[in-house]
Amino acid sequence: MEKISNISLIRERVKDLKRDGKTIGFVPTMGYLHEGHLSLVDEAKKSCDVVIMSIFVNPTQFGPNEDYDSYPRDIERDEALAKSRGTDIVFYPDVKEMYPSETLTWVEVEKITGVLCGAKREGHFRGVTTVVTKLFNIVQPDIAIFGQKDAQQAAVIHKMVEDLNMNVRIKLAPIVREADGLAMSSRNVRLSTADRKNAVILSQSLFAIKEGINEGKELSKLMEKAKQVILGTPGARLDYLEARSYPDLETVHACKDRCLIAIAVYFGNVRLIDNILIENPS
């Protein structure tokens, strides 16, 4: 496995790969890899000749009061994990390489970035769409893999690629969960032992809502009940629990066709998200 930190070097490698007719699968990450990220590598390997993973904690997608500084980082561990799973190239630029001068240019997706996480994290998605555009332009992948864990991000990236006629196909990979159901996240390591145990409330709420919907129960009542349970969970502070159409992310009052139930909960200053996509509820 190669590790490349320099934009002009990776451009050269990409050019060579393309000249040789190789297809490129791209897995953009912020590092501190877990099984969720590695499942994206598996997905990329299925359909592409070469897998490039980027590891870059992107400052422009963190708000001034968010956890950019405390976001966990461990490049050596990441390299070993990426290599073990068959990643061909890790692209690991520093902030100066990605933002060498004052950035004036932003890629913004309207409307669907103003709800859920976007309503709570001002400027977050603008940072995401801008850095993903930069990475796409540098890596020029045929396919890019994103996790369903960040369902809103996936919808936003999809819309951006479509609107801007970008030359890349977006593939989603399902959420990978711990044994107790907690969605894997680099932020999980920052939970206290008690909070880690209680964090199971996110996935349990989602599973309960899905079950209720399939039993024909009323969405609003299921959501209300879940909110009460979270309210009674020690250490948990609900950020949002919402039902939305997918990928348009419009408010829905009942689950029809394709519906996203998305949740965000704080434990201390650690913010966890999870979601479940319910297709054609019975």
Added chain:
Amino acid sequence: MEKISNISLIRERVKDLKRDGKTIGFVPTMGYLHEGHLSLVDEAKKSCDVVIMSIFVNPTQFGPNEDYDSYPRDIERDEALAKSRGTDIVFYPDVKEMYPSETLTWVEVEKITGVLCGAKREGHFRGVTTVVTKLFNIVQPDIAIFGQKDAQQAAVIHKMVEDLNMNVRIKLAPIVREADGLAMSSRNVRLSTADRKNAVILSQSLFAIKEGINEGKELSKLMEKAKQVILGTPGARLDYLEARSYPDLETVHACKDRCLIAIAVYFGNVRLIDNILIENPS
């Protein structure tokens, strides 16, 4: 010369050209071609194997009270002119092809779009940078040629390409002028005979300022004098006359290093622009 109106068809052609190792020079236009546009084709031919010209009057860069509807169009004449100059492919999509669904995604360059034309035409540059991004993604050129006539646009595109790590080199081509000095523009045909004659005031003002600067005269006095002359020109309504650093477009009070003198004047409802770049004034 080929004419292609369909995005997936031009993508196929581009793919074939790239596979054959051809370099692509791109000339984005809004049509109603004149010698200014054709000089961009010449410039593209100098350094690329294949020249693709787009002809698309982009609605998203016109304000609600601007001249989108009355912007001159004549595709048959354009085709003949493009062909005569050696253009290989004309890409001529309609609005539905470029904007098939509600566009939520915008590429925005801050700061340098808030002055000169950007201060007067709200949303104009957002429309330009977004459509240029789309066209770059569709045509995937090695080099794209823009006219110095739209000096601010060139600075904005340059900054966008740099900030977003786009895989294209931007080249500028000098302003092409009529015999009396009027900068060529598709909008010139919309001038009355009297206005057409008086429109020479734009370039004359710029040339006079440049001469004055090289003679060591004070910038503010030269600008004031030019404004008075325009004020006394029948039919002319000054929109702006400004001196700015280039490409940062910051206000300057004296011309040092590289300085842009830019002007916009209305004759009736026709808005004309022109500019002159003064390098290392003597």
